[in-house]
Amino acid sequence: MDLVTPLETICRLIIRAREMEAQVTTNEADDDEDPLDADDEFSVMDDDANESVEEEIRALLDDLGEDQVQEILALAWVGRGTYDASEWSEALEEAADTGGEGSIEQLLDMPMLAGLLDAGLAAFDMTCEGIGQID
Template sequence: MDLLTPLETICRLMVRARELEAQVPSIETDEEEDPTDSDDEFAVLEDDANEATEQEIVALLDDLGDDQVQEILALAWVGRGTYDASEWSDALEAAADPDSEDPAEQLLDMPTLAGYLDAGLAAFDLSCEGIGQID
């Protein structure tokens, strides 16, 4: 299988998706004036809307062609187990279906997108090892 989308781009998307997955919604309490004064060791992971990381993912997807976003969605579906690697053409066809939800929105709605993409790449003997920030 030859990817239309550069592997580096998919790997960068995985890094950002992992960052988004690691963040948790902030919990506001009336008792707590300054979250840095709390004893909660996970407070540094809190981000009200994860906006910066999510915007970066959206911008990355917006910079790609429709066929590349569809390819990434199909890859995530293979990683999720919706399709097998041998059904790659079926996954691509389904991702390109004009009657279905926008592929970029579907990707953003996947709670473990990075894991799905990692598994999808592995199904085709590809990985992000040694590429950019991923080792």
Template sequence: MDLSTPLETICRLIVRARELEAQVPAIETDEEKDPTDSDDEFAVLEDEANEAIEEEIEALLDDLGDDQLQEVLALALVGRGTYDASEWDDAIEAAADPDAEDPADQLLDMPTLAAYLEAGLAAFDLSCEGMGQID
């Protein structure tokens, strides 16, 4: 299986998806305090919505051609266990289903997108090892 989507692009998507997944929803309180003054050492991780990361993921997906977007979705489906590596053609067919939700929306709705993509790459003996920030 040869990817038409650059591995660097998939790896960048993995990094950004990890960052998005690591965010903890902010807890609403009546008092507005500086999170660094809190007794909760993890309060600084609370970020209601770091829209910049989500926007970057959306931009990465928007920059892909339809076939590449379907390929990334198929990788995530393999990584999720919906298909295995030997069923690649079936995964691509499912990702290209015109009656299904938009592939970009499907990817954005996956709560553990980074893990699915990593597992999908691993199913084909590919990885992001040695790709900049991903070591």
């Protein structure tokens, strides 16, 4: 299988997705509020740092051709197990049916996107090892 999207681009997306998935704990404590009484059990987590990374991922995806975004979505589906590597053509067809902005939104909404893309690459005996910051 030959990718339309450069492997370096996919690897850069994986790096940024890992950053987006990471949570940063806040150091600010509210003396008036008992953390155990908080309505949201994750209220001690700070997502501000992740917003800029998400914007960078969105910009990266926006800069790609529609066929490349669809290819990345199909790769994530293979990594998730929705499709097998032998069903690559079917995965690409469904990704094409999803459409441009819909594909981007699906990618951004995927939990563990970096791992899914890694697994998708591995299904085709590809890896980001030695490319950029991934070892």
